[in-house]
Amino acid sequence: MVIYNAHRRMQLYGAMLLLPAAVLLATFAYLPTVATLINSLFLPGFRGEPAEFVGLENYQLLIEDTTFWRVARNNLIYALGTIPTSIAIALGMALFVNARLPGRGFVRMAYFTPTILPMIAAANIWMFFYAPQIGLFNKLLGALGLSGVNWLGDPSVALTSVIVMTVWKEAGFFMIFYLAALQSIPPELKEASDLEGTSRWSFFWRVTFPLLMPTTLFVLINALINAVRVVDHLFILTKGGPNNATNLLLYYVYENAFSFFDRTYAATITVVILLVLAVVATVKFAILDRRTHYQ
Amino acid sequence: MTNNNHQRIRLEAVSKRWDDTTAVDAISFDVTPGQFVILLGPSGCGKSTTLRMIAGLEQASEGRIAIGERDVTFLPPGDRGLSMVFQSYALFPHLNVADNIVFGLRSRKVPKAERRERLARVAQLVDLEAYLDRKPAQLSGGQRQRVALARSIISEHPICLMDEPLSNLDARLRGEMRREIKSLQARLGMTVIYVTHDQVEAMSMGDRVILMQNGRIVQDGSPAELYNRPASAFAASFIGSPAMNLVQLSANDGAAVIDGDSEVAVAPAAAAGGQLGIRPEDIEVLSGDASGVPAEVIDEEYLGADTILQLGVGSQRLRARLPGKQPMPPGTRCRLAWAPSAAHLFDADGLRRDDLTALAFSVTTGRKAGEGGAAASSSSMVGNTHP
Numbered sequence: 001m002v003i004y005n006a007h008r009r010m011q012l013y014g015a016m017l018l019l020p021a022a023v024l025l026a027t028f029a030y031l032p033t034v035a036t037l038i039n040s041l042f043l044p045g046f047r048g049e050p051a052e053f054v055g056l057e058n059y060q061l062l063i064e065d066t067t068f069w070r071v072a073r074n075n076l077i078y079a080l081g082t083i084p085t086s087i088a089i090a091l092g093m094a095l096f097v098n099a100r101l102p103g104r105g106f107v108r109m110a111y112f113t114p115t116i117l118p119m120i121a122a123a124n125i126w127m128f129f130y131a132p133q134i135g136l137f138n139k140l141l142g143a144l145g146l147s148g149v150n151w152l153g154d155p156s157v158a159l160t161s162v163i164v165m166t167v168w169k170e171a172g173f174f175m176i177f178y179l180a181a182l183q184s185i186p187p188e189l190k191e192a193s194d195l196e197g198t199s200r201w202s203f204f205w206r207v208t209f210p211l212l213m214p215t216t217l218f219v220l221i222n223a224l225i226n227a228v229r230v231v232d233h234l235f236i237l238t239k240g241g242p243n244n245a246t247n248l249l250l251y252y253v254y255e256n257a258f259s260f261f262d263r264t265y266a267a268t269i270t271v272v273i274l275l276v277l278a279v280v281a282t283v284k285f286a287i288l289d290r291r292t293h294y295q
Numbered sequence: 296m297t298n299n300n301h302q303r304i305r306l307e308a309v310s311k312r313w314d315d316t317t318a319v320d321a322i323s324f325d326v327t328p329g330q331f332v333i334l335l336g337p338s339g340c341g342k343s344t345t346l347r348m349i350a351g352l353e354q355a356s357e358g359r360i361a362i363g364e365r366d367v368t369f370l371p372p373g374d375r376g377l378s379m380v381f382q383s384y385a386l387f388p389h390l391n392v393a394d395n396i397v398f399g400l401r402s403r404k405v406p407k408a409e410r411r412e413r414l415a416r417v418a419q420l421v422d423l424e425a426y427l428d429r430k431p432a433q434l435s436g437g438q439r440q441r442v443a444l445a446r447s448i449i450s451e452h453p454i455c456l457m458d459e460p461l462s463n464l465d466a467r468l469r470g471e472m473r474r475e476i477k478s479l480q481a482r483l484g485m486t487v488i489y490v491t492h493d494q495v496e497a498m499s500m501g502d503r504v505i506l507m508q509n510g511r512i513v514q515d516g517s518p519a520e521l522y523n524r525p526a527s528a529f530a531a532s533f534i535g536s537p538a539m540n541l542v543q544l545s546a547n548d549g550a551a552v553i554d555g556d557s558e559v560a561v562a563p564a565a566a567a568g569g570q571l572g573i574r575p576e577d578i579e580v581l582s583g584d585a586s587g588v589p590a591e592v593i594d595e596e597y598l599g600a601d602t603i604l605q606l607g608v609g610s611q612r613l614r615a616r617l618p619g620k621q622p623m624p625p626g627t628r629c630r631l632a633w634a635p636s637a638a639h640l641f642d643a644d645g646l647r648r649d650d651l652t653a654l655a656f657s658v659t660t661g662r663k664a665g666e667g668g669a670a671a672s673s674s675s676m677v678g679n680t681h682p
Contacts, residue, residue: 188385191352196399196450197373206398210389 033274039267051264058268068269070244071252074159078248079227081163082170087219089167090174091212095204097175098182108179115173123236126165130237152238155245162237162246169233170226174219181215182208213292220288221281228273249273302328302363302453302486304349309358311344311510318344320510321358326488328453331480333501334490335533341510342490346456349488350379362454373402377454378447382462384439386431386446393418393427396445417449420479437468444476448483455480457489461496473500494534498522506530528645531572537603539572539639542611550654555609559588562640562653569648570641577637578615580604580629587630592623606631 040058042051062068097108114122129136130151138148151161185208193203231251234240240247240255247255249269257266304326311319319341326332334342347353349360351372360368367375378399386395393414400410418424421441431439440460447455460476461469477500480487491497497504498518506513506521506529514526525531531539543554546567550560553571561571581587593612594605602621606613608631615631623629638653 186383186385188381188383189387191350191372192379192381192385192446193398193402194352194372195350195377195379196402197371198399198402202402206401207387207389213389 036267036270036274039264040271042264044262044264058265059272061265062268062272067244067247068252071247071249074245074247075228075249077159078163078166079224081160082166082227083220083223085163086167086170086174086223087216089171090219091178091216093171093175094178094182095208098179111172111175113172114169115176117169119169119230119232120236122169123165123233126168126233127236130161152246153242155242158238158242158246162233165233165237166230170223174223177215177219178212181212185211213288217284217288217292221284224280224284225277228277303361304454304486304488305359305361306345306349307359307361309345309348309355309360311341311348311353312356317510319348322507322510322512323358324505324512324515326486328486329484331477331487331489331500331502333497333504334488334507335492335494335497335501335504336507336513337492337533340507342492342507343458345507346458346488346490350377350456351375376452377456378450378452379456379458380443380447380460382459384431384443384460384463386439386442388431391428391430392423392434392442395431395442396423396449399446399450413449413451417445420448421445436464437472440464440472444479448479453484454486454488457487459491460489461491462493469496476500495536498534506533524647525572525639526647528570528572528641531639531641535574535576537575537614537616539574540578540613541570541572541641542608542613544569544571553588553609553611555611556588557609560654561588561638563651566640566648566651566653568643570645571653572639572641573613573633573637575603575614575616577633578613579632580606580615580617580621580623581632583628583630585630585632587632590629590631592625592627592629594625595621595623597621 041053041055043054043057045051093111097104097111101107117125128134132138132148132150132153135148135151137151141148149157152158189207190203193207198206228249231248231254234246234248234251238246240251250273253266253269253273256262256269306325307323308321309319309323310317310321322341322345334345336342344353348355351367351370351374355368358368359366362375362377387398390398396417397405397410397414400413405413414427415424418427421444423438423441423445426434426438431442434442440463443460457476461472464472473496476487479485489496489500498521501518503516504518504521505515508529514521514530516524521530521534525534525539528541532541544551544562544567545554546552546564547557547560550564551562551567551569551571552558552560579587580590583589588608590606590608590613592604593607596603596605597620601616601618602623604615604617604621604623606615606629613631635653635655640648640651640653642648
């Protein structure tokens with residue numbers, strides 16, 4: 001009986017230690033998720049009327065909403081445009097600044113600078129690059145005798161412009177993770193393979209890249225989440241325009257909730273985003289984790 | 296085998312400098328094929344840097360390195376035709392044992408069938424057949440060591456460099472691997488250059504030991520030469536366990552005595568100011584009324600097979616190694632004796648003096664230097680201890 005009590009005490013003790021984290025997580029993550037899920041099953045009540053339960057009607061609406069599909073497609077293109085490019089550039093930069101080169105501290109800092117800027121500030125800087133008449137890019141094109149491009153106003157170019165800015169912002173951040181991982185690879189591995197006459201290229205693909213896999217996986221998941229989560233720059237650059245050409249899912253949620261005041265429809269889109277993200281992350285872990293070596 | 300001169304390694308006045316520090320200072324030596332050469336020295340003496348220059352992992356600042364007829368001073372490591380075992384083993388953590396072993400063969404584009412055949416042979420040689428599918432993290436230290444060895448054997452390069460390969464193992468395993476490496480080397484006829492700071496490894500494995508200090512070679516000879524005729528006080532103190540006793544000599548009455556003692560002349564007057572070296576196993580401890588250097592027991596350390604006595608003579612301290620358990624409590628007065636041939640004289644700079652011989656003083660038995668370490672210590676007086 002005494003032993004049983006002691007055991008219970010230990011369990012209680014453990015539960016108490018977990019409590020602060022559990023309360024925070026529940027309040028700010030699980031409760032809102034459940035509330036959102038419930039919200040998505042209602043129509044908003046206007047003029048003080050109670051919200052009306054409509055079941056899956058919001059989801060039906062969503063499937064028929066051409067703007068939603070357009071935005072979803074934009075987001076897919078945005079993800080495909082930013083994730084591989086920023087990861088490749090981050091890895092390239094990390095390999096470059098990991099080598100012995102003069103002033104590498106300065107180069108590392110330069111690569112990392114975009115990351116410490118808030119997205120809003122970065123977007124403001126890029127406004128000056130993209131501005132139609134006075135912008136840096138068009139000035140440069142003009143100097144070469146080429147006619148300028150309406151970087152953010154032309155529906156066929158605008159999304160690419162947003163993608164380029166995002167890559168610029170993200171690559172430096174991911175570089176830091178790669179740099180840390182590269183520095184944890186013992187130099188003897190390179191020496192051992194040098195003694196066997198292994199080429200640099202071969203060493204990279206047979207040793208460095210596999211050893212960086214945990215980092216790549218981490219960065220990949222982060223990049224995916226960021227592709228959906230970070231839309232601050234849209235507020236400055238395009239506001240989702242022209243004609244929804246640069247509208248992304250989260251920005252569309254914001255529009256629905258705070259411009260059109262359709263909270264329940266916004267909740268519906270949010271639930272769909274959550275589901276898609278969860279599925280993609282699960283698949284990524286399931287496939288890549290097996291092939292990843294953790295130290 | 297007609298001529299294996301392609302294995303000969305020759306270093307000519309090789310130096311390595313970083314900014315204002317000199318790690319290796321114009322050292323030269325020749326390694327003949329099939330030799331097991333030890334680079335021995337305390338940490339920071341330049342032995343690892345020397346090895347890395349031979350490997351091509353460091354570029355020599357000056358001098359020439361040749362392997363066989365080829366000048367390899369500026370060749371990349373992969374073209375030098377040698378393999379290396381690292382202190383940390385440098386195994387690829389994401390590859391299993393088999394892939395680790397054949398890593399170099401894949402780099403050299405050896406056909407798959409031959410790779411498999413060589414792997415099977417080498418795995419059997421180092422007793423790793425059961426572990427080929429494991430990752431390095433799932434192996435014990437000794438097994439990892441074997442993988443590193445296998446990786447260097449499978450390359451079939453005639454020269455193998457080893458950089459403190461046993462220092463990450465526990466004492467028991469180290470002894471086992473010492474014998475294993477030595478027998479593999481003999482069986483495969485490899486030329487091995489082996490870096491260590493452990494004199495036991497040097498003595499037990501080496502055909503030849505190159506002792507280094509401050510980037511220079513102090514002594515280059517067989518283990519027996521290093522033990523019996525240390526070229527300097529440093530060499531004397533580095534070889535042997537416990538190390539050789541080094542006591543200060545001062546002049547007294549036309550002869551040299553152990554500093555602080557005025558009774559017994561141990562060396563000619565010219566040796567005063569220098570040092571006298573005697574191995575602990577060469578010291579005879581006699582009863583207090585015998586003739587010899589007067590001493591007092593300070594401390595005893597019983598090791599099972601033998602006992603190490605800490606002795607005070609004048610202002611100096613000596614250690615003596617006696618067989619078995621010795622009933623010699625601290626404070627016991629006794630006399631010490633040794634054969635003149637067991638005494639080594641060093642000048643004030645620590646260099647060996649062969650122009651002088653230590654004086655003889657009534658010693659009954661004693662082992663002569665040069666007979667090897669087998670006759671550890673003579674046991675004339677034991678037992679009659681009286682204060």
